[in-house]
Amino acid sequence: MTKTSHEADVAFIQALAELLREHDLTELQVKREYGEDDSLDVRVSRSQPAPVVAQAPTTMQIPAYAPAPAAGGGAPAPGANAEAGVEDPAQHPGAVTSPMVGTAYLQPEPGSDAFVKVGDSVTEGQTLLIVEAMKTMNHIPAPRAGTVKRILVEDASPVEYGTPLMILE
Structure with missing residues (x-):
């Protein structure tokens, strides 16, 4: 050169x-x-912001665990949250992870219905959510058919590469 x-x-x-x-x-x-x-x-x-960003999805995942047990009643929630804390969603065999750094959107546009909800059956290739990266909307497809068991991110939340987004079973 x-x-x-x-x-x-x-x-x-x-x-x-x-x-x-x-x-x-x-x-x-x-x-x-x-x-x-x-x-x-x-x-x-950049190495300095990484711990802060890595910590943010974990903080946002906690509310995603709380609503499902709370819907069944107030008493099971503490035990369910303790079990969820032990389980690492990224290690779950049905985890759908983010292929990039960006912002996760659960719906195609503000005010519209979400792509999927907990309990929905999905087919392989069906759009689960969008990850926006550098003003490009990237549709995240279901890697296989299954049922949405958990949604681990909130709408418009930042995600890192490899962040677990949903659990399909």
């Missing part, structure tokens, strides 16, 4: 870092193609 290419790459990486700060992202990965057999793979991440 020439010195000019190197300087252009440095400027590109600095621009990515600035995007990371401006949009409060924790990670950004880009592959830049220059031509045949010549590319630049860049991954820029």
Whole structure:
């Protein structure tokens, strides 16, 4: 590579870092193609905000556990929450996880019905929710047919890559 290419790459990486700060992202990965057999793979991440962001989905998951047991009565809720605290939703075999960093939306537009509700039967490929990333609405399909057992995120909540969104059984 020439010195000019190197300087252009440095400027590109600095621009990515600035995007990371401006949009409060924790990670950004880009592959830049220059031509045949010549590319630049860049991954820029911030380590300081990661614990805060990683903690946010956990905090938001707690309300998602609480409504289901509370609907059955007030007494079972403490035991159910204790069991839910032991179970890691990401390790559940029916967990549907976020394929990207973004904002999860449970409905196609504000004020409309949710894509799915707890107890709904879904078919493989059916849209479960949307994750918006960089102004792009990404439909998250059901990986297989099943029944929605739990919704682990709230509408318009931030999600990280790998955050459990729903449980299908």
